[in-house]
Amino acid sequence: MATALEVSLEGTDFLEISQSDGTVSHKTAAKLEDILEVEKTKCNIELTKEILTIHGTKKLCRSIPVASILSAVCRDKSNTTSQLTVQYIHKTGKSNLKISSICLKGDTSVCNAWETKLQEYIKLVPHRPQRLLIIVNPESGKRKGLKIYKSQVEPIFKLARIETEVVVTERAGHAEEMMSSRDLSGIDGLVLVGGDGIFHEVANGALRKIQKDSGIDIDNTYSSMKPLMIPVGMIPAGTGNGIAKEFFGCKDPEVAALAIVLGQSKPQSTFSVHANGKLLRYSIILLGYGFGADLAYEAEERRHLGTARYAYALTKLLVGNKQRCMDMEIEYLPEESPLVNKSESKDRLKEDWKKLEGRFSGIGTFCIWNNLNISDPRILHNKDKGAIVAVTKYTSRIQFINFLYRVVKGQVIELIDPDFSYLKLLAVHSFRVRLKSPSDPETKEGLLERLLNVDGEIHHLGATEFEARCRPGLVQLYHCIPSDDKKGAS
Ligand SMILES: Nc1ncnc2c1ncn2[C@@H]1O[C@H](COP(=O)(O)OP(=O)(O)OP(=O)(O)O)[C@@H](O)[C@H]1O
Structure with missing residues (x-):
C-alpha cells in the first residue's frame, strides 16, 4: 500500500545556463516529491514545472515532459486511496502521435494534491491553447x-x-x-x-x-x-x-x-494575389494559371461528379484536348533577393526582377510541399520565406502525365533529368504574369485566359495579367513536433 506522505514542496537547486554570456547561474525551482505506487511497486515520483519523473525499476523509470501531458485525473477515489491517471502524448514513428498513460496509486489527499499541481503546471506550458x-x-x-x-x-x-x-x-x-x-x-x-x-x-x-x-x-x-x-x-x-x-x-x-x-506551430508562406489594382485573394496552398486554371474550371463544371470530377477534368484535358499554350511575359523577384519593404523604391527593386518570355502551357505555385519532392535543395533556401513557381512549356502528353503523376505521388523531381527539360522551377518572393496577345473575352479561350485557380477554387481575374507577392509568415499552422525531439517521454 502507498504511504500517506504529506505532499512536499521543496526548494531545489537547478543549473541554468545563461544564453547571452554563457555563464552558469543557479535558480531555485519548486519540486513536488512523493512516494506513490506504479504497477504495485513503490516509486519515488518527482514533479517540476517542466518534467514528471518516475524513479523505480528499469521498466517503470520514465521522464514525461509536462508539455506533453494531456490530462491528469483522480479516479477510483475512496476515503483512503485513489488512482491518479496521467495521460501523455508521445511520438511513434515519423509523424504519428499516440496517447499513453500511467497510473499512480496513493493516499487520496496526496493524489488530489498531485492532480491540482499537474493541472496548474499544464496551464503554464507556453503556446498550449486554452x-x-x-x-x-x-x-x-x-x-x-x-x-x-x-x-x-x-x-x-x-x-x-x-x-x-x-x-x-x-x-x-x-x-x-x-x-x-x-x-x-x-x-x-x-x-x-x-x-x-x-x-x-x-x-x-x-x-x-x-x-x-x-x-x-x-x-x-x-x-x-x-x-x-x-x-x-x-x-x-x-x-x-x-x-x-x-x-x-x-x-x-x-x-x-x-x-x-x-x-507547436510554424509559419506558412502566403501569396497576396493582385489583379486590376485590387487584392484578388490570399493564396496559401497553390495558384494555377493556364493548365492549373483549366483543370479547376473543367472540374467545377462537373461538380455533381463529386471527387471523381478531378479525374474527369484531367482526362478531358490530357486526352481530349490539344495542350493549350499561351504567349506569356513572366517577371519574378528571386527568393534570394532582399525582401521588399515599404522603404524601398519601385525603381531600386526593378534591378532585382528577372524576366522570362515564351509560349507556356501554365504557371503555378507550390506553397504546400508534401506533394512535391524536389531533389535539389538549392531551389528554395528557406521554405518559410518563399515559394516555388513552376513554369511549363509545351510538352508531349506522356511527359506531362509523368510529371503530374510524380507531383501527386510526392516523388523526386530531378531537374537535370532531360524528361523535365520543359519545366522551369523558380524560387520566388513575387512574380507577375502578362499575356502578350489575349483572346476575345467572349470566346472560351478568352474566358480561360482570365481565370485563376486559387487554392483549388476558380476566380475571375477580369484581366489577362496579375501579380502575386509572397508574404512569409502571414499565417501559422499547428504542426507535429519534430521527430528528433529529445524531450519526448522516455
Ligand atoms: N455548409 C456548407 N454547405 C455547402 N458548402 C460549404 C459549406 N461550408 C463550406 N462550404 C464550401 O465547401 C467548399 C469545400 O470545402 P472543403 O475544402 O472543406 O472540402 P473538400 O473540397 O471536400 O476538401 P479539399 O479542399 O481538401 O479537397 C468550400 O469552398 C466552402 O466554400
Whole structure:
C-alpha cells in the first residue's frame, strides 16, 4: 500500500545556463516529491514545472515532459486511496502521435494534491491553447466533418480541458463572412474541420479583417501586411487534405487534435494575389494559371461528379484536348533577393526582377510541399520565406502525365533529368504574369485566359495579367513536433 506522505514542496537547486554570456547561474525551482505506487511497486515520483519523473525499476523509470501531458485525473477515489491517471502524448514513428498513460496509486489527499499541481503546471506550458474557436464544414469530403469532430476530436480537447466554441457552417462563404467581422481576442487558436477550401476561406476572411483594422491598403502590392496572430489547425475531413498532410504528416484527425493540444506551430508562406489594382485573394496552398486554371474550371463544371470530377477534368484535358499554350511575359523577384519593404523604391527593386518570355502551357505555385519532392535543395533556401513557381512549356502528353503523376505521388523531381527539360522551377518572393496577345473575352479561350485557380477554387481575374507577392509568415499552422525531439517521454 502507498504511504500517506504529506505532499512536499521543496526548494531545489537547478543549473541554468545563461544564453547571452554563457555563464552558469543557479535558480531555485519548486519540486513536488512523493512516494506513490506504479504497477504495485513503490516509486519515488518527482514533479517540476517542466518534467514528471518516475524513479523505480528499469521498466517503470520514465521522464514525461509536462508539455506533453494531456490530462491528469483522480479516479477510483475512496476515503483512503485513489488512482491518479496521467495521460501523455508521445511520438511513434515519423509523424504519428499516440496517447499513453500511467497510473499512480496513493493516499487520496496526496493524489488530489498531485492532480491540482499537474493541472496548474499544464496551464503554464507556453503556446498550449486554452480557448479554441472551432469551425466545422459539414459538407466537406464525405460529409463526415461533424461526426469526425464529435467522435475523434472533441474528446481529446475535453481531456485537455480546452474551452471550445463550435460553429458549423451553413453555406459556402459562411466561414469567410464570419471571419471578416469576428473579434479573435481571447482565442488562442482556430481549428478548422474540413478540407483545404475551408482553410482558404477562413484565412481570407481573417487576413482581410486584420489589414482593415490596421488601416493597411491591401490593394497595394508594396504594403507590408500584418499576420494572423493566432495559429490555425486543420482537422482533416475534406477530399484532398493537402494542408493536414503537410503539417501533421498524415490525414488522421486524432493526430491533428493531439498536435493542436501540444500547441507547436510554424509559419506558412502566403501569396497576396493582385489583379486590376485590387487584392484578388490570399493564396496559401497553390495558384494555377493556364493548365492549373483549366483543370479547376473543367472540374467545377462537373461538380455533381463529386471527387471523381478531378479525374474527369484531367482526362478531358490530357486526352481530349490539344495542350493549350499561351504567349506569356513572366517577371519574378528571386527568393534570394532582399525582401521588399515599404522603404524601398519601385525603381531600386526593378534591378532585382528577372524576366522570362515564351509560349507556356501554365504557371503555378507550390506553397504546400508534401506533394512535391524536389531533389535539389538549392531551389528554395528557406521554405518559410518563399515559394516555388513552376513554369511549363509545351510538352508531349506522356511527359506531362509523368510529371503530374510524380507531383501527386510526392516523388523526386530531378531537374537535370532531360524528361523535365520543359519545366522551369523558380524560387520566388513575387512574380507577375502578362499575356502578350489575349483572346476575345467572349470566346472560351478568352474566358480561360482570365481565370485563376486559387487554392483549388476558380476566380475571375477580369484581366489577362496579375501579380502575386509572397508574404512569409502571414499565417501559422499547428504542426507535429519534430521527430528528433529529445524531450519526448522516455
Ligand atoms: N455548409 C456548407 N454547405 C455547402 N458548402 C460549404 C459549406 N461550408 C463550406 N462550404 C464550401 O465547401 C467548399 C469545400 O470545402 P472543403 O475544402 O472543406 O472540402 P473538400 O473540397 O471536400 O476538401 P479539399 O479542399 O481538401 O479537397 C468550400 O469552398 C466552402 O466554400
